[in-house]
Amino acid sequence: MSIRLNSYRPLCVNEHGRRAIEMYNLPPFIDSSCRRDPDLQNPYPSTTSLCRGENFAPHLTVGDTIVYMTRSGVYEPFTSGNRVLTAILKVVEIYPDHSTAASWYREHDVPLPNNCIVPGNPPFSWDETAGVNSKDFTNVPEWDAFYQARSRRIPVFVRTEKMFCELHQPPVLSNNMLIDIFGRIPRTQTPPTITQAQFDKVLKLTGITL
Numbered sequence: 001m002s003i004r005l006n007s008y009r010p011l012c013v014n015e016h017g018r019r020a021i022e023m024y025n026l027p028p029f030i031d032s033s034c035r036r037d038p039d040l041q042n043p044y045p046s047t048t049s050l051c052r053g054e055n056f057a058p059h060l061t062v063g064d065t066i067v068y069m070t071r072s073g074v075y076e077p078f079t080s081g082n083r084v085l086t087a088i089l090k091v092v093e094i095y096p097d098h099s100t101a102a103s104w105y106r107e108h109d110v111p112l113p114n115n116c117i118v119p120g121n122p123p124f125s126w127d128e129t130a131g132v133n134s135k136d137f138t139n140v141p142e143w144d145a146f147y148q149a150r151s152r153r154i155p156v157f158v159r160t161e162k163m164f165c166e167l168h169q170p171p172v173l174s175n176n177m178l179i180d181i182f183g184r185i186p187r188t189q190t191p192p193t194i195t196q197a198q199f200d201k202v203l204k205l206t207g208i209t210l
Helices: 015-024 098-107 140-153 175-182 196-206
Strands: 003-008 046-048 065-070 085-095 157-165
Touching: 003 196, 065 196, 085 098, 098 157, 175 196
Parallel strands: 003 065
Antiparallel strands: 046 157, 065 085, 085 157
């Protein structure tokens, strides 16, 4: 079992996303995409290949811990920190594809996560995202088509349970704190494995009790 450190771009990252928060009454620190990955609003958050491709989800195993922080940014008025820690998740099940995962959610009367790409589970509208994104998509059909193709190429689907999740006022995990913990700011394009001692220090500095 391993502990992985991952990051994502929150909805409150820019003015477009902040309008979405106000218009749809959304938590500021959910993922900013039309397919939220991770989908931290779901009772059983999920992560897939949609964001990191082959670099993350296919390497997870049951029992792994995932620490989610935001990318560095200015998130006022929601927080004064340049990063925040929003979730700590435990991997509880890994499915071979999105359809198999969808069956579990339906059988247990749990809403489908937004990043579960199956018929009848559409992406969010452009107005519910932070708009301009790293892939330079300018509309949801084009954006979602990219995700659809990736879900077919790398279909693994990971269901987790929440150990900690705060999407409104999460604790700051600043760049200085990361340097204190890791000696540098970790790169998360391929989410790194961190040690138990480093994880314990993350908890101590953020004031999180599990």
